[in-house]
Amino acid sequence: MNQISALPNPLEILFQEYNQGRIESVGFRSFTLHAGESNSYRTLKSALIVPVSGRAIFSFEHEPFIAKRGLFLHGCPDKTLTISALGEQDFHYINMYYENDRPLLFSHKLKNPEQTFSILEQILKLHPDADIRSQYQQEKLTEEFFAQIFADFQPEETYNESQIMSILLDFIAEHYAEPLTLDALAEQVNEKAGHVSYLFYKYKNIRPIDYLINYRVRIATELLRSGDYTVTQAAHEVGYRDACYFSRIYKKRMGFPPTRILP
Numbered sequence: 659m660n661q662i663s664a665l666p667n668p669l670e671i672l673f674q675e676y677n678q679g680r681i682e683s684v685g686f687r688s689f690t691l692h693a694g695e696s697n698s699y700r701t702l703k704s705a706l707i708v709p710v711s712g713r714a715i716f717s718f719e720h721e722p723f724i725a726k727r728g729l730f731l732h733g734c735p736d737k738t739l740t741i742s743a744l745g746e747q748d749f750h751y752i753n754m755y756y757e758n759d760r761p762l763l764f765s766h767k768l769k770n771p772e773q774t775f776s777i778l779e780q781i782l783k784l785h786p787d788a789d790i791r792s793q794y795q796q797e798k799l800t801e802e803f804f805a806q807i808f809a810d811f812q813p814e815e816t817y818n819e820s821q822i823m824s825i826l827l828d829f830i831a832e833h834y835a836e837p838l839t840l841d842a843l844a845e846q847v848n849e850k851a852g853h854v855s856y857l858f859y860k861y862k863n864i865r866p867i868d869y870l871i872n873y874r875v876r877i878a879t880e881l882l883r884s885g886d887y888t889v890t891q892a893a894h895e896v897g898y899r900d901a902c903y904f905s906r907i908y909k910k911r912m913g914f915p916p917t918r919i920l921p
Contacts, residue, residue, distance in 0.1 A: 668764040672732065673808050675758065679863040683800050684755050686781050691741055691749040698740040704758040706807060707731040708768075710775060712749035715742045723765045725751065730774075730807065731765045734758075752778050754803065769809040777803050790876045791831070798827050801861060822847045823861050826854065834873050835897040840866055875911045878904070885921040892916065 675681050684703065691697060691714060707716070709725045716723045716731055717740045723731050725741075733739065743749040768774050781799045784792050805820035829846050830838065843866055844851040858866045874896040881892040893904035908916045 668732065668762045669766055669808070669810075671760070672762060675760065676804060676808065677860060680758060681756050681804075684757060686752060686754050686778065688752050688782055689750070691743045691751075693743050693746050693748055696740060696742040698738065701733055701735050701737045701739050703735050703755040704760070704762075705733045705756070706754045707733060708752045708754075708774065708778060710750040710752060710778075712747040713744040714749040714751075715744065716740075717742070718763050721763055723763075725749070725765070728768055728771045729765050730768055732762050734761045734763060737763075752782070754800075767810065768806065770806055774803065774806040777806065790873075790880055793876075794827070794831055794873070798824060801827075819857060819861070822849065822854075823857055826857075826866075830870055830873060834870060834877065835895060837897065838870055871907060872911065874898075875908055878908065878916065879912075879919065882916055882919050883921070889916045889920070 672681070691712075693712075701718075707725065708730045709727050711727060713724065713726045716725050716733070718733060718737045719739075725731055741749075777799055781796060781803070784796050784799075801820055801823060825847050826843055829843065840851045840854060844854045847854070855866060858864055858869060862869055864872075878892045878896045881887040881895055882889070887895065889905060890901040893899075893901045896904075898904035898907070905916055
């Protein structure tokens with residue numbers, strides 16, 4: 659007798675995609691659909707859909723899902739999506755978009771809905787193009803959002819690792835101009851240096867030292883564009899005492915020397 663194999667868990671598939679660096683946010687956006695209204699369009703990207711208030715039906719080419727506070731939905735590109743608000747209350751929801759062609763359609767319960775909403779509200783208030791610190795803050799909050807999405811799948815591991823990464827990224831943001839080492843980062847979270855490297859590869863797909871260098875280069879770029887700093891001064895501000903060495907690193911990362919962006 660043939661044994662029927664269990665269908666793969668779509669959230670597990672999504673979690674694996676995330677661990678392999680295949681899910682990277684390209685933006686968050688808030689929407690409101692008024693009571694009794696419907697909206698229909700062709701989806702272009704994958705999206706994590708988080709209902710905030712009200713209720714609606716999301717129908718992906720006649721595959722319906724109830725959307726309400728406490729759940730999240732996953733949608734995929736190249737589908738005709740019809741959203742119909744239910745009841746007498748406006749339906750408010752937030753989408754996180756990302757590029758991925760895997761055809762996953764499902765809904766799942768949020769383990770910590772209020773915390774998830776708080777994270778999303780903070781993200782929506784940010785203007786990531788404003789400066790490097792806003793960009794960093796959005797990256798950090800996005801990682802916290804993913805931790806909430808996957809909290810029910812691997813709650814302890816995901817949450818603890820997310821906490822560790824949050825501490826490490828905060829530490830780099832505050833001390834990037836100091837002579838940081840991998841051991842110094844590991845000491846901040848009471849972990850082995852090898853585990854810190856593993857976490858950076860897992861969550862950022864980069865070595866800790868490369869993340870630090872990229873962060874310094876981005877800060878230096880802002881300083882140089884302001885017109886208030888010379889190359890030497892900008893180098894000193896981000897932790898390089900040798901301006902020539904800084905210029906070599908900058909050119910290697912950016913493809914052009916730092917003098918090019920001086921006003």
